[in-house]
Amino acid sequence: MLLRIIVWAILAFLLVPLLIIILFSFHASPALSFPFAGFSLRWYEELFGNAQLASAVIKSLTIALLTALVTLLLGATASLAWLRFGRAGRGMIEALTVTPIALPGLFVGVSLLVLFAQSGTQLSTATIVIAHVVIAIPILIVAMKARLALFDPSLEEAARDLGASQMQTFARVTLPLIAPTLIASAILAFAVSFDEFVVTSFVAGTETTLPMYIWSMMRRTVTPLVNAISTLALFFSIAILVASWLIGQARRRSAIAGRLEQLEPLP
Amino acid sequence: MTNPRTIIEIRDGKKVFGSFTALTDINLSIRQGEILTLLGPSGCGKTTLMRLIAGFETLTSGAISIDGSDCAGTPPERRPVNMVFQRYALFPHLDVFENVAFGLKVKGMPKAEVKERVSRMLQIVQLDNFANRYIDEISGGQSQRVALARALVNGPKVLLLDEPLAALDLKIRQHMLAEMKRIHTETGATFVYVTHDQDEAMILSDRVVLMEKGRIVQIDRPEDMYARPKSLFAAKFLGETNLFDATVSAVNGIGTTAVTPAGIRFIGAETADRQPSERITVSIRPESLSFQDGEAATQSAEGTVEDVVFIGSRSFYTVRLDDQSPVRIQVQRNGRLALPSIGDRTRVYWDSANVVMLPHS
Ligand SMILES: Nc1ncnc2c1ncn2[C@@H]1O[C@H](COP(=O)(O)OP(=O)(O)OP(=O)(O)O)[C@@H](O)[C@H]1O
Numbered sequence: 108m109l110l111r112i113i114v115w116a117i118l119a120f121l122l123v124p125l126l127i128i129i130l131f132s133f134h135a136s137p138a139l140s141f142p143f144a145g146f147s148l149r150w151y152e153e154l155f156g157n158a159q160l161a162s163a164v165i166k167s168l169t170i171a172l173l174t175a176l177v178t179l180l181l182g183a184t185a186s187l188a189w190l191r192f193g194r195a196g197r198g199m200i201e202a203l204t205v206t207p208i209a210l211p212g213l214f215v216g217v218s219l220l221v222l223f224a225q226s227g228t229q230l231s232t233a234t235i236v237i238a239h240v241v242i243a244i245p246i247l248i249v250a251m252k253a254r255l256a257l258f259d260p261s262l263e264e265a266a267r268d269l270g271a272s273q274m275q276t277f278a279r280v281t282l283p284l285i286a287p288t289l290i291a292s293a294i295l296a297f298a299v300s301f302d303e304f305v306v307t308s309f310v311a312g313t314e315t316t317l318p319m320y321i322w323s324m325m326r327r328t329v330t331p332l333v334n335a336i337s338t339l340a341l342f343f344s345i346a347i348l349v350a351s352w353l354i355g356q357a358r359r360r361s362a363i364a365g366r367l368e369q370l371e372p373l374p
Numbered sequence: 375m376t377n378p379r380t381i382i383e384i385r386d387g388k389k390v391f392g393s394f395t396a397l398t399d400i401n402l403s404i405r406q407g408e409i410l411t412l413l414g415p416s417g418c419g420k421t422t423l424m425r426l427i428a429g430f431e432t433l434t435s436g437a438i439s440i441d442g443s444d445c446a447g448t449p450p451e452r453r454p455v456n457m458v459f460q461r462y463a464l465f466p467h468l469d470v471f472e473n474v475a476f477g478l479k480v481k482g483m484p485k486a487e488v489k490e491r492v493s494r495m496l497q498i499v500q501l502d503n504f505a506n507r508y509i510d511e512i513s514g515g516q517s518q519r520v521a522l523a524r525a526l527v528n529g530p531k532v533l534l535l536d537e538p539l540a541a542l543d544l545k546i547r548q549h550m551l552a553e554m555k556r557i558h559t560e561t562g563a564t565f566v567y568v569t570h571d572q573d574e575a576m577i578l579s580d581r582v583v584l585m586e587k588g589r590i591v592q593i594d595r596p597e598d599m600y601a602r603p604k605s606l607f608a609a610k611f612l613g614e615t616n617l618f619d620a621t622v623s624a625v626n627g628i629g630t631t632a633v634t635p636a637g638i639r640f641i642g643a644e645t646a647d648r649q650p651s652e653r654i655t656v657s658i659r660p661e662s663l664s665f666q667d668g669e670a671a672t673q674s675a676e677g678t679v680e681d682v683v684f685i686g687s688r689s690f691y692t693v694r695l696d697d698q699s700p701v702r703i704q705v706q707r708n709g710r711l712a713l714p715s716i717g718d719r720t721r722v723y724w725d726s727a728n729v730v731m732l733p734h735s
């Protein structure tokens with residue numbers, strides 16, 4: 108009983124602020140407190156009329172997309188290396204790529220900034236993308252590792268045995284089998300990039316991404332606009348989650364399903 | 375088999391992994407059209423030998439030639455051999471048809487011909503109704519046949535099968551053994567078959583290659599290997615046998631006589647390479663012992679019946695000889711002959727033709 112109360116309390120603690128933000132994003136008055144003065148879409152209208160916000164959103168989407176693409180390319184390469192390497196090689200990839208997860212964003216931000224300054228690189232969209240890739244790669248590797256461990260290398264041998272060259276084997280067997288894993292990982296990279304704030308603020312220069320715009324907006328006054336943006340961002344995140352879940356469903360015949368299927372008949 | 379052609383030749387093959395010698399002194403000629411089994415306990419190097427032939431591993435020293443040409447440096451995709459993997463390694467993202475078509479497609483065969491050949495192959499393995507199923511929608515036995523078809527459709531000169539039935543249960547296994555023989559006859563390919571199941575090896579093979587710890591210990595027809603094992607390992611690995619430690623007492627033109635410490639005398643027909651007072655091990659199969667002194671059964675020992683087990687038309691007796699060694703005897707039940715019961719004193723007979731003398735281990 109007590110346990111049940113605690114669970115509900117925690118859920119309420121997590122969900123009530125969300126619900127309040129959603130509720131007040133439809134509030135007819137600028138007041139951020141009860142009593143509730145009726146529903147209206149005025150904040151959303153104002154949002155869509157806001158050119159600065161629109162450009163911040165477009166900037167963030169562009170950066171997230173580029174980050175996802177670059178991460179996908181690097182991730183695919185890393186995962187192929189992963190499949191080829193033995194235990195020692197895998198340990199090395201892991202040590203090199205996964206370490207940044209443990210580093211504080213502050214540290215990553217400062218060191219990237221120093222790096223860009225030292226090399227004379229102009230801070231721009233490109234530097235933001237580089238920073239986001241640095242953050243997303245380790246997350247991607249962690250997400251992919253578990254699935255790739257189940258990839259059955261004898262499938263590649265079978266392809267070679269049947270006359271496929273290395274390139275054909277990659278195109279016809281390896282890639283189709285790891286594609287769902289790669290795409291799901293790329294979506295994750297997109298999501299990470301879209302709301303990254305700490306590191307971005309170091310390397311953004313004069314650029315403004317959506318999280319930075321919201322933050323600057325809130326520094327002035329907390330307007331109900333923020334509620335509307337947050338609500339949209341929330342539903343966008345949910346959409347991304349659903350998309351990656353759907354891809355997970357399509358994974359049925361991918362490397363993993365195949366492996367499980369083949370393990371099954373054994374005693 | 376008249377004047378069989380050699381399709382694969384391995385000379386002085388040796389394979390070392392790091393500091394571990396997986397295979398050594400491998401000399402083997404595989405004949406065109408035969409079913410050759412590699413038989414041996416787990417870890418003796420069967421899969422490694424097969425992977426060397428397929429091109430997934432390279433010899434540390436020695437040479438392999440396929441169809442007359444040395445294949446060092448030839449990658450797996452350019453060897454005229456195909457492999458059926460132990461766990462089939464079927465492509466989970468392709469259906470049965472596409473799995474079987476894979477090899478033909480990567481070689482760039484026209485679509486119509488691919489379709490025709492794959493359909494014919496699916497008929498041979500009796501899977502024509504399953505062409506559009508995915509790999510996770512078919513049974514273990516069907517997967518096995520897909521794997522077989524996927525390899526055979528390429529018309530390999532040699533088909534390598536690595537324990538293809540190990541993942542199946544006993545009943546399907548027996549059925550698949552018969553299938554395998556039928557498909558072998560139908561396709562005329564050379565089969566190299568890995569197993570650690572001696573029954574499979576006996577049923578299927580034209581010749582058996584017995585391996586132990588990375589070496590080939592004997593190559594023979596299954597019936598010869600069973601009747602004339604060349605080592606204690608071979609005698610014990612194939613079928614059941616009774617073993618006696620003995621010392622050679624006489625070697626003459628007729629045969630070799632050996633005596634156990636308790637005084638049981640064995641006279642073997644062979645005379646080869648035996649020295650008086652050499653220590654040997656005598657092997658006699660349970661079915662070569664009998665309770666009747668037949669015309670040829672000239673040797674015997676006395677003992678007491680300890681146990682009897684009836685299996686259908688056969689009975690297995692355990693008799694403790696007077697030197698305390700237990701022997702197993704298999705007799706065909708036959709109404710006319712009186713057989714002893716538990717506790718009876720009895721005499722056990724054997725024939726010198728069935729006495730196998732082996733080097734002492
Ligand atoms: N890539 C490798 N690296 C190191 N050792 C290996 C490698 N491949 C095989 N071995 C070793 O070589 C020996 C022979 O292995 P192999 O797989 O050929 O045995 P096997 O006869 O097929 O056994 P099983 O009946 O269990 O399949 C084993 O001791 C194995 O550990």
Ligand SMILES: [Mg+2]
Nearest residue numbers: 420421422536
């Ligand atoms: Mg093996």
